[in-house]
Amino acid sequence: MDEWSLVYDGFDPSQERLREALCTLGNGYFATRGAAPENAGDDVHYPGTYLAGGFNRLETEIAGRTVENEDLVNMPNWLVLRFRPAQGRWFDTATDGLLEYRQELDMRNGVLVRHLRFADDEGRRTRVTQRRFVHMDNMHLAGLQTTFVAENWSGELQVHSGLDGRVVNAGVERYRQLNGQHLRVLEQSSVEGEAIYLRAHTVQSRLRVALAARTRVLEDVEAARELVEEDGYIAEELVVPVVEGQPVTIDKVVALFTSRDPAISEAGLASRTLIRRADGIDELLRSHVLAWERLWRRFDIELDSDERTRMILRLHVFHLLQTVSMNTVHLDVGVPARGLHGEAYRGHIFWDEMFIFPVLNLRLPVVTKALLEYRRRRMGEALWAAQQAGYEGAMYPWQSGSDGREESQQLHLNPRSGRWLPDNSHLQKHVNLAVAYNIWHYYQVTGDHDFLRFRGGDMYIQVARFLASLTSYSHAYDRYEICGVMGPDEYHDAYPDADEPGLCNNSYTNVMTVWVLERAVEIFRVLAPYQRAELAEAVELRADELDHWEDITRKMRIVFHDGVISQFEDYAQLAEFDWDAYRARYGDIQRLDRILEAEGDSTNRYKLSKQADVLMLFYLLSVSELSELLAKLGYAFDEHVMQRTIDYYQARTSHGSTLSNVVQSWVLAKSDRARSWHFFKQALESDISDVQGGTTAEGIHLGAMAGSVDLLQRCYAGLETRDDVLWFDPVLPKEAGRVAFNLHFRGHHLRVVLSASDLQISSALTSAPPMQLGFRGTVTDLHPGSDVSFALD
């Protein structure tokens, strides 16, 4: 291991699914899990994962027909590359005479390298080195270069290079009772003697997919070539003469297109044309590495910490950029919760943008804008959903399918009890807070008025209108309330023994609703008068609507108990939970929901959280911002209340969510840097150590990965974008040493270097107007080409 590589020595079958997920290569358009291509005869095919048009656990009645939507469909497997000396058995990593095995994910270059040696039954030893990449510049291309050295024999090497359209969705055990067959191969053929071609479509969404694969022997040797075909499968078998000790290299390049791609005539034609024109692998690698170099220039975070910390941080950036990248800007894709790395959550879009935006906004806002456009194009569905539910405005769903429809499960299985239980997660209306929060922060970082006018503004206002329509006015309190919702803490979806699901006055939801409504009013203020008029016209703003929203921002009910912010109304009435007893009894109590349900009990009865959603407020808002907001509502709040609240929920959280460590680390940064650093390191381990015991193999946790990166910048550097100012207020733990990274803010290209003693910020020479830089309450102008430094105490 070095700080740029994730290295595995040895082939451990029990760890392979985890390693495959962590060694996924992707470019935002398609991804390939780090599978061993020579094992392609396995039952389960999931090396090519791709976001498509939609599948759904439950068949749905839509427009009078039963449809099974497909949101995530595995693409045909292009990795298939089997080999054997002469007429031996095809080599199989998992079962055959493996002498050496080493796998290295080279993150700087975006290349997965494998070294292996094996001996066959006749004692012939062969050394194999393989480089694999999914091209970051030309998103339609991927390559697999395999070099063979016959160590103690000469003769014929047989290589089988295929395209497998018989793949199914089978990567997640518990989904296997669902229909996993989403591809139908329509056509397969040889192309011009050195390539093969396969065209398929997805069964429901009718997305057409075409791949063409070219297999070349690099050295100037005569290789016999034969076509092998089965239903839905096509391959070429090459017979290559090898001489003891002399390397032979086989290059496989694949071109992939779908019917959704722009600038094509037809996907099949596009794939065949590109494979004919594509450069050789060495040239492709050169342009691929350059594309990564450009990304690392923007995204790398240097820190003087241990090598493993640096490596994992890069791993998190790497997987983020493989999921959303410059290539996604022109695609209609959102942020899948599990990356393009596995099938869990079936490709649905949750609220993970909220954790990813801060990292991307400040480096490639063109990408975050595209993600907002993804939401904007689904506003029609959200408007319709709100109307159907009796609300106003646009209600984005908790789990969003391909066309923006609600895809939250209605039942879920507790494997511990074997019971299917009603699932109320569609009540997590707070996903709408994330949509609005992200629009506003995109605008804050870029100052992009045009987006606000034409695409972001109406979306924001419709979301704000929905949130306002969630509130009801209580004469008793002279306050607004929100009932019948769930906060992000999924351990509480109802009051104990209640007939109806949902909670009242979830503090996270109520506070952030106030925040969103305040910004809604501000949007009308930052737009020019004629723009304001057009926005009001577009959303059919009612005369009294802004006044009503202002009223909510003065009268929303927030509940406190024991001097802390309550997670929701009547939280104080819940029973204390006997943590020690359960820890003693069960050991791992991350999934208390399953444990209690199996006991006939319920998390709803206790003061316990999967993730303490009140603490999310401190993650999203600075103390000063939150204090102002609550003061306007007439509630006293200060650092002491915050600290008490943190301590209170810290003691009552099971950390069942991967995001929980990020939030915990965050909220402790001011008061207890050492513990904060501890949670930060915990957050880093989430996926690489698969702390949830198996979930990473089903896809990485993208929100937690991005959140860990964001901890360094927004939390430890104390970075905040507010009121057109870029603020800093560092609280760097001493373990981090010196931290340096690059940022973009309103046309400025900034270099930030942070140490225990000072904070240095320089702005590169550009034509941008001066920007406002804030340091602990004081704002100064920063001009392009200048730098500034602040002493830290």
Added chain:
Amino acid sequence: MDEWSLVYDGFDPSQERLREALCTLGNGYFATRGAAPENAGDDVHYPGTYLAGGFNRLETEIAGRTVENEDLVNMPNWLVLRFRPAQGRWFDTATDGLLEYRQELDMRNGVLVRHLRFADDEGRRTRVTQRRFVHMDNMHLAGLQTTFVAENWSGELQVHSGLDGRVVNAGVERYRQLNGQHLRVLEQSSVEGEAIYLRAHTVQSRLRVALAARTRVLEDVEAARELVEEDGYIAEELVVPVVEGQPVTIDKVVALFTSRDPAISEAGLASRTLIRRADGIDELLRSHVLAWERLWRRFDIELDSDERTRMILRLHVFHLLQTVSMNTVHLDVGVPARGLHGEAYRGHIFWDEMFIFPVLNLRLPVVTKALLEYRRRRMGEALWAAQQAGYEGAMYPWQSGSDGREESQQLHLNPRSGRWLPDNSHLQKHVNLAVAYNIWHYYQVTGDHDFLRFRGGDMYIQVARFLASLTSYSHAYDRYEICGVMGPDEYHDAYPDADEPGLCNNSYTNVMTVWVLERAVEIFRVLAPYQRAELAEAVELRADELDHWEDITRKMRIVFHDGVISQFEDYAQLAEFDWDAYRARYGDIQRLDRILEAEGDSTNRYKLSKQADVLMLFYLLSVSELSELLAKLGYAFDEHVMQRTIDYYQARTSHGSTLSNVVQSWVLAKSDRARSWHFFKQALESDISDVQGGTTAEGIHLGAMAGSVDLLQRCYAGLETRDDVLWFDPVLPKEAGRVAFNLHFRGHHLRVVLSASDLQISSALTSAPPMQLGFRGTVTDLHPGSDVSFALD
């Protein structure tokens, strides 16, 4: 007729195809020609025109297969609405007892209104009023509302409302020997009792298209409903009781989706879902009209001229905005030369952007940016084409097909001689000048650095590199030359009796190449140092490349003769043409190419032009800009040379191109405002009067339409965007009276009012930084919220 409506009284079968084109309704996504829907049984079906994936006159060998690309495919016809009293004959506008007929294209509201009265064989008289629209806000929707009044009878009215998938491409006579069958219907059915549904795909490009149509009787009457099906055709027949004198209204709403659409699961599902949710026609009309109101706010040009001039100007804006609109921003579409209004040129993309950009850039740059993205996504094809042709950089084709491949015809037919002739129009490399010119002007108007950095910059540099690679250095002259090309004047594609096609030193090409290379150097200057380095890295800029380009800008050869700029090298040696003799012999000599070829002669032998492409220089560049450019090359140029050049080519031009009147009007604006106005009015008549005698029916001439609008702003107001300044230098003909319009420039929202005596410019209150405003050589700062006025002499 009023200034907002194009009105036709009476039904003239000989004029119907022209009227259908001019009454096309569209929203950039799909369009519907102004056909009479009750005549849907006609042989030729072309009411739905849509840009799809590609078809081609000549079958092409691509990637080892013969393909027939589809670039323009007619969509299924949704307009079908036939009617008859009781058991009479279905009414047919063209043949039956028509008593009154009036058709009105209401441009303010984007609605086509038809009023008709007819009597059947039994003397039953019925009055019909029909409103039709293609929704400008929800691009997937269109509506047709028909109100019947039985004037002298009561009984049953039968209405037949269908979706016809049997449409072919047959709108252009001379293409009819080609395969016109591009649609195959895959599925048709009834949907929930009040709608019908049809799904088809295009044969080669495999674009899937789905339509669902809902037909409702508005009044509360019981209407019997029956399904009618044929292969590829589905309809509902309604029997509606009517009472003498009482209106009955039938609303037909259609939802259309294709497999290229974002935010859908599957096109068929999307169309069925939307038709179930769609508002009623009155509500749809309200939102449609609002969308048009927003467009007119930006695009309307007021002038105190005659009503017809005002009406035609609006007609031109109207058809421009129906072809490219806010809806095209998220589609992968270019500017089709004939709008979405007909099948001529088979949907290929030429250089028309050049004439359309000035109108759109200054009002909705988000749309021009999307059009540049269309080119950018095809840069790979252009890089490949240049390489194949032995050039460097990116070579965009003269006629661009769906995936950016060259689609220029290789043969064309002279109907006069009956001969098929080689067609060299692919030598019009000048389309690349247009691509570069448009990138630069988009940047000038918006100051959008990010576009320049990420998408526009490399495209610009690759085009500049291609143009530089077109040049060769002549030691004899110590000059750079460009040979083997054609200018925009299609009457000259070779030297007389030459073996090879192409000309040397076409002045338009050479001068504009210098201009493009100058701006290429400037792009590197306006970018910040680190951005510059990244751009150089992305395009692999060679160390000496910019110096080489600078050298070309000092040493390009431009040929002069008789004190004027020569159209190309050795133009002076060509014979003078006997204009009078040919006018006498042939009358209409717009197509001299066909006349001469039929005589065994050739336009290549004469000093004559279809459009004088030298004059295009004066259209694109101001005198001062052109003088500076030529002075740097060591050529003397001033207003006198320009005037002589104008006069020289004026006398030698046949005006065979619709763009010619625009350019003529432009170049005369300074020296002869009255004649300029005359050509302006000629330009306005091009399509509405079908001056080319039949071509408008095959699609409007979008470049000429936009060019006529641009004449008012850039020419008569003397507007120029150069060196970050918005310049004005008005030369308004007195016939125009007062002219007023709105503009956007670098975040400023401007109102321009121009009269014979003064020019007033005001900038609305926005948060934009001050902009630079130039008036006849003097630059001042203009702040938002302020105005300025200049006296004109």
